[in-house]
Amino acid sequence: MIELLAAKKAFKENLVFEDASVQLHRGTYYTLTGPNGSGKSTLMKCLLQQEELTEGQMLLNGAPVKSSSRPFRTQVFGINDAIGWLPGVTVGQHLEMMARAATEINEALGTDPENLYSPREALEELGVPQAYDRQPYTLSSGQEQRSRLASLLVRPARYYFLDEPEKRLDSAGVQWITEWVDWRVTDLGDMVCIATHDPLLNEIAGTVNLRFPLNQEESRA
Numbered sequence: 601m602i603e604l605l606a607a608k609k610a611f612k613e614n615l616v617f618e619d620a621s622v623q624l625h626r627g628t629y630y631t632l633t634g635p636n637g638s639g640k641s642t643l644m645k646c647l648l649q650q651e652e653l654t655e656g657q658m659l660l661n662g663a664p665v666k667s668s669s670r671p672f673r674t675q676v677f678g679i680n681d682a683i684g685w686l687p688g689v690t691v692g693q694h695l696e697m698m699a700r701a702a703t704e705i706n707e708a709l710g711t712d713p714e715n716l717y718s719p720r721e722a723l724e725e726l727g728v729p730q731a732y733d734r735q736p737y738t739l740s741s742g743q744e745q746r747s748r749l750a751s752l753l754v755r756p757a758r759y760y761f762l763d764e765p766e767k768r769l770d771s772a773g774v775q776w777i778t779e780w781v782d783w784r785v786t787d788l789g790d791m792v793c794i795a796t797h798d799p800l801l802n803e804i805a806g807t808v809n810l811r812f813p814l815n816q817e818e819s820r821a
């Protein structure tokens with residue numbers, strides 16, 4: 601379980617959230633929704649340890665989290681705008697780097713290696729096999745996003761945080777995300793948390809919706 605305890609985040613005088621306490625359980629699908637600027641991406645960055653909380657604590661299975669800690673790096677994975685592409689490196693080379701780490705992570709997680717895709721298989725599954733030999737900037741924006749999503753098949757985790765993964769995708773791409781969520785949460789018992797403006801991603805059976813501003817009552821689809 602991932603917990604935020606009395607979390608506060610402010611950028612100087614701009615208070616984004618405070619006294620936010622959230623529990624995120626495995627085997628559950630969460631959505632973060634709310635108006636533009638309400639703090640979804642900021643919370644995601646805090647959960648991915650890309651931003652520090654101003655106050656409060658994050659716990660992973662009861663232990664305080666540090667970005668450098670092995671349990672955190674093993675169990676938690678996410679995609680957001682803060683994660684970029686390296687210049688001069690193809691999509692395939694990025695995914696091959698992830699695949700090398702994936703074997704060790706998979707052993708640490710004790711998960712079934714059958715569920716891991718090779719980079720080529722993952723890009724094939726996402727409908728962008730040509731991306732393997734291409735640099736990301738030569739792809740369409742939707743193809744680039746599909747290439748990012750391919751990393752979800754290459755790199756195993758127990759807790760996934762995705763910030764607006766539907767951005768730039770066509771309807772088939774969004775549908776793919778719903779099926780991936782169902783696989784990870786229902787079949788494999790992982791936790792997926794998605795910040796989204798897309799109604800379809802909020803209608804997956806069992807969705808627990810956390811609405812911003814935080815600490816309002818959650819609702820379940």
Ligand SMILES: Nc1ncnc2c1ncn2[C@@H]1O[C@H](COP(=O)(O)OP(=O)(O)OP(=O)(O)O)[C@@H](O)[C@H]1O
Nearest residue numbers: 611614616634635636637638639640641642643812
């Ligand atoms: N690095 C930063 N420095 C200063 N202020 C920031 C920073 N990042 C975000 N903010 C501010 O924090 C607030 C929340 O922004 P955030 O991006 O988390 O909102 P959001 O709910 O994800 O919005 P959207 O739906 O538009 O993606 C905004 O007022 C924003 O200006």
